[in-house]
Amino acid sequence: MEAIVYGHFTDELELLDAVKALKNKGIRIADVRTPFPVHGLDAALKFPRSHLPKVAFAAGIIGGSLGLLFQVWVFTEGWPLNIGGKPYLSLPSFVPVTFELTILFAAFAMGFAFLLRSNLGPGKIPNILDEEVTNDHFQIILSAKNNNLSEAELAEALEATGALEVKHINAEK
Amino acid sequence: MMEKQNIPDPIPFKFGKKLKTYLGIAAGVGLLALLIAVFVQQLPSERIWANLWMNALMFLFLGLGALFFWTVNTLGESTWQINIQRIMESMGLTIPFAVILFLVAFPGLKDLFEWTHTEHLDKILQKKEAYLNLPFWLIRFAVYFGMWSFFAVYLRKMSVKNDFEPHEKYLGRLRATSGWFMVFFAVSSSMAAWDWLMSIDAHWFSTLYGWYIFSGMFVSAVAVIILITIAFRHFGILPNVNGEHLHDLGKYLFGFSIFWAYLWISQYLLIWYSNIPEETVYYVERVNNFGTIFYINVAANFLFPFLALMTRGAKRQPLYLAVVAVIVLIGHYLDLYLAIMPGAVGHENASIGLLEIGLPFFYIAAFLGLFFIFFEKAKPVPENHPYFIESSDYENI
Numbered sequence: 001m002e003a004i005v006y007g008h009f010t011d012e013l014e015l016l017d018a019v020k021a022l023k024n025k026g027i028r029i030a031d032v033r034t035p036f037p038v039h040g041l042d043a044a045l046k047f048p049r050s051h052l053p054k055v056a057f058a059a060g061i062i063g064g065s066l067g068l069l070f071q072v073w074v075f076t077e078g079w080p081l082n083i084g085g086k087p088y089l090s091l092p093s094f095v096p097v098t099f100e101l102t103i104l105f106a107a108f109a110m111g112f113a114f115l116l117r118s119n120l121g122p123g124k125i126p127n128i129l130d131e132e133v134t135n136d137h138f139q140i141i142l143s144a145k146n147n148n149l150s151e152a153e154l155a156e157a158l159e160a161t162g163a164l165e166v167k168h169i170n171a172e173k
Numbered sequence: 174m175m176e177k178q179n180i181p182d183p184i185p186f187k188f189g190k191k192l193k194t195y196l197g198i199a200a201g202v203g204l205l206a207l208l209i210a211v212f213v214q215q216l217p218s219e220r221i222w223a224n225l226w227m228n229a230l231m232f233l234f235l236g237l238g239a240l241f242f243w244t245v246n247t248l249g250e251s252t253w254q255i256n257i258q259r260i261m262e263s264m265g266l267t268i269p270f271a272v273i274l275f276l277v278a279f280p281g282l283k284d285l286f287e288w289t290h291t292e293h294l295d296k297i298l299q300k301k302e303a304y305l306n307l308p309f310w311l312i313r314f315a316v317y318f319g320m321w322s323f324f325a326v327y328l329r330k331m332s333v334k335n336d337f338e339p340h341e342k343y344l345g346r347l348r349a350t351s352g353w354f355m356v357f358f359a360v361s362s363s364m365a366a367w368d369w370l371m372s373i374d375a376h377w378f379s380t381l382y383g384w385y386i387f388s389g390m391f392v393s394a395v396a397v398i399i400l401i402t403i404a405f406r407h408f409g410i411l412p413n414v415n416g417e418h419l420h421d422l423g424k425y426l427f428g429f430s431i432f433w434a435y436l437w438i439s440q441y442l443l444i445w446y447s448n449i450p451e452e453t454v455y456y457v458e459r460v461n462n463f464g465t466i467f468y469i470n471v472a473a474n475f476l477f478p479f480l481a482l483m484t485r486g487a488k489r490q491p492l493y494l495a496v497v498a499v500i501v502l503i504g505h506y507l508d509l510y511l512a513i514m515p516g517a518v519g520h521e522n523a524s525i526g527l528l529e530i531g532l533p534f535f536y537i538a539a540f541l542g543l544f545f546i547f548f549e550k551a552k553p554v555p556e557n558h559p560y561f562i563e564s565s566d567y568e569n570i
Contacts, residue, residue: 040568049485057483084448092445096436 002056003144004030005154006129008137012038013157018161019044022140027157030143055113056106067098075104126130129169137164180565181412183553186405188545193405196538196545203535210528222281223517224528227509228536229274230369231393232267235540238327238394239359240265244351247328253421255564256413256554260401262332263547264394265325270543272318274536282307285517288375297376305372313368317361324354329547332555339557362387373516377455379440386512388433392474393505395425396498401544403491410553413565417490420569423488426498427478434475459511462520466507473504506533 015038022029029045071094075081080088115121133139140163142154148149150156155166210216210224220332243261246254254261283289288298288305298305328350363383371382379385399422399485405411444452459467481497514523555561 043568084446086448092438093441150447164412 004141004149004169005151005158005166006139006141007158008132008139009163009164010137012138014162016040016044018140018163020158021161025157027142028146029140031141033139035133052110052113056110058066059109060102060106064098064102067101068094071097183412184409185222186410186549188549192545196542199534200538203532203538206527206531216528217522218560219284220518222278222284223513224532225278225281226285227513228532229278231270231506231509232274232536232540233271234390235394235397236264236267236271236391237321239398241391242394244354247347247351248355252560252563253418253567255558255560256411256418257402258555259548259551259553262329262397263544265545267540267543268325268330269322286372288372305375310368313364317365320357324350331550332401336552336555336557370512373513374455381436381440385436385440388429388436389505389508392426392429392433393502395422396502397430398422399498400495403495417569419491419494420488423482423494426501427482430475430478430501458515463511463515466511470504470507470511473500474508498569
């Protein structure tokens with residue numbers, strides 16, 4: 001594990017100010033962990049846009065077309081049923097299933113893509129640095145490796161932004 | 174978080190001469206189209222009355238939808254809408270004036286509504302007579318308009334009072350009255366849709382018709398709010414409106430277009446599936462004789478906004494969003510056309526001509542004229558609202 005320094009905050013506005021202050025100093029932030037989504041954090045961190053919507057769109061198209069094609073096949077080739085004297089290929093009646101399968105595929109693809117991308121999943125042991133993040137603390141994580149600064153300097157910068165507690169995790173551990 | 178003094182001051186809106194001239198020309202074009210239709214083209218009377226009726230309804234829907242949108246946001250204590258709240262308030266104030274436009278079309282009620290010919294009602298209409306008779310219909314008409322106008326005026330009054338003498342009691346009244354409006358609107362919007370639209374095809378009925386009309390009304394109102402917001406932002410009247418506000422409005426346009434499509438297919442699918450003649454007659458008429466408009470309706474109101482507004486960038490790009498809003502607005506005008514014309518005019522006489530394209534300009538001019546008058550009367554933004562700062566400085570996730 002690389003050498004990192006992290007600081008805690010108890011208020012999301014203080015956290016946002018701290019993130020902006022660190023960014024202004026040119027310090028790279030490895031990660032920020034929060035107990036709930038913080039508005040404006042992505043923009044403050046200058047993170048690129050997530051690709052999740054594209055995954056959802058592609059999966060939705062696949063799900064919708066598969067659903068539609070399957071119904072067309074079932075009602076014309078696989079097991080044609082005469083329902084109320086309607087033609088076998090009755091598109092209006094395929095709408096609900098197509099709609100549901102679009103949503104099903106998009107939702108599952110988004111869920112799995114998120115787990116995959118975030119390195120999460122069943123049986124994974126999460127790398128929680130401090131139990132307090134699961135309660136009410138906001139955590140800024142700095143890594144010495146990608147900053148060209150010593151840990152002491154990083155800790156100093158974090159303290160200057162008003163972090164409550166600043167802790168080190170050393171590479172040796 | 175921003176401080177209040179850092180928020181730019183809005184430029185006070187002035188309903189200037191230039192704007193009045195433009196609206197006057199638009200109104201003239203509309204009236205000219207009507208005069209040509211009556212005296213030169215000599216169109217059948219029911220087509221004239223149906224057009225007056227349709228445009229009056231569209232006029233009302235914009236105000237009523239905006240009032241609904243505002244009260245929903247007030248009730249939900251949403252903060253983002255405070256910067257555009259005055260737009261919705263002013264749109265809501267046009268409701269009392271819609272009465273005049275409806276009254277103008279009143280001499281044509283006999284042409285529009287079959288059930289008003291009390292002398293020869295058939296068996297089905299006789300059974301419906303307890304509800305569909307002219308005196309009761311007029312009472313309901315008065316009650317809807319009386320209540321809607323009361324809510325629009327009262328809510329606006331409370332909102333403006335808070336500007337001069339900020340007090341939480343006004344905000345409390347806003348919230349409570351919004352709740353009562355919601356209760357009344359839930360019933361009255363459905364019933365008004367039966368009274369004014371569904372009873373044109375008096376023998377036919379659909380249980381979700383009120384919701385269907387409501388969803389179209391809401392989308393049209395949101396489209397107009399978007400257009401006015403973008404225009405005001407462009408001219409610096411609402412400097413605090415940023416991409417986030419447009420993003421939120423775009424989400425409403427996107428989401429409720431899908432909601433409209435959901436209700437559209439729910440109504441169509443069940444009638445198509447059960448295949449009962451007394452129900453299918455409605456769609457048979459529209460698919461066979463109004464086929465082009467029938468399919469354009471679905472394309473313009475669902476497929477187009479669904480695909481065009483899907484990405485985040487699309488909802489935040491003002492010009493792009495405005496174009497989508499205009500197309501959706503035209504789409505819902507066609508939706509109303511499809512609801513009224515087949516029943517009231519019939520496919521032999523109905524078509525989209527000079528009257529259908531020209532007359533709306535008069536109503537647009539009337540709507541915008543009233544809107545500007547009311548918007549000018551108060552501050553462009555409720556600066557003393559406690560959520561004002563948050564509304565000027567927030568971000569979508």
